Amino acid sequence: MKQLRIMLEQINFTTKSILNKTNHFKPEIGIILGTGLGGLVKEINAEFVIPYEDIPNFAVSTVEGHSGKLIFGELGGKKVVAMQGRFHFYEGYTMLQIAFPVRVMKALGVHSLCVSNASGGMNPSFEIGEIMIINDHINLFPTNPLIGRNIPELGPRFPDMSEVYDKKMIASAIQIANKNGIKVSQGCYAGLTGPCFETPAEYRYLSRIGADAVGMSTVPEVIVAKHSGMKVFGISIITDLGAEGKIVEITHEEVQYVASLAEPKMSLIMKEVIQTM
Numbered sequence: 001m002k003q004l005r006i007m008l009e010q011i012n013f014t015t016k017s018i019l020n021k022t023n024h025f026k027p028e029i030g031i032i033l034g035t036g037l038g039g040l041v042k043e044i045n046a047e048f049v050i051p052y053e054d055i056p057n058f059a060v061s062t063v064e065g066h067s068g069k070l071i072f073g074e075l076g077g078k079k080v081v082a083m084q085g086r087f088h089f090y091e092g093y094t095m096l097q098i099a100f101p102v103r104v105m106k107a108l109g110v111h112s113l114c115v116s117n118a119s120g121g122m123n124p125s126f127e128i129g130e131i132m133i134i135n136d137h138i139n140l141f142p143t144n145p146l147i148g149r150n151i152p153e154l155g156p157r158f159p160d161m162s163e164v165y166d167k168k169m170i171a172s173a174i175q176i177a178n179k180n181g182i183k184v185s186q187g188c189y190a191g192l193t194g195p196c197f198e199t200p201a202e203y204r205y206l207s208r209i210g211a212d213a214v215g216m217s218t219v220p221e222v223i224v225a226k227h228s229g230m231k232v233f234g235i236s237i238i239t240d241l242g243a244e245g246k247i248v249e250i251t252h253e254e255v256q257y258v259a260s261l262a263e264p265k266m267s268l269i270m271k272e273v274i275q276t277m
């Protein structure tokens, strides 16, 4: 019981602190940007920027390429809040810490979450730099952010996961991509802890269980977003290949570089999807 109250108190305290710092700005759409994909932030007509270290109860992100700030402003005619830099399980954060910002977004009034990430592609048709619209996921983290006593104010004990990624938003993203001559595919994202990239046997396993892409993020935030009743839209940039015969050595720097090349196309799709919502 006590633990429950503490979590709700933390969400409320953080939400109030943010509202005070943003002159009661009420975002409707939340955005979480992945490795090398922070460029969309430049398109936001930013009204308030708060570094994570100034937000009570927020963790501080530690990975190179993830500068931690919350950006409030207008994008595609909508009021948005964007996390530039996210928290990862491999950094040592708990699932609760990783998903906490999503709970705060919900408390601020956010009804839809848009996420991006860099990922390895197992689907043999994928090329480096490919944009994959996420249409499902597999949680391969050893845990789940909803484990523990459920807080009914935040969502149901047993949330339905039959359609996590909003079909209308996927359709709209495909239409936008076609209109702009951007090649996109759809697929299933497997989220796991990292920080190791996968061995060839692991990529093979991930492919056989039905995943098209693999990465070290997204699933915790998306589970909490869905639990809270938000609509979810996600894009993966395929930064390296995990298909048989195409696996080569990779580094975080290469992942960042490839993501940054594909970023303008991803940002265009995300911005226009937000516009149509």
Ligand code: HPA
Residues within 6 Å of the ligand: 118, 119, 120, 121, 194, 196, 197, 198, 214, 215, 216, 239, 240, 242, 255
């Ligand atoms: N595996 C896991 N995470 C990743 C990868 C990968 O191949 N590429 C970018 N992020």
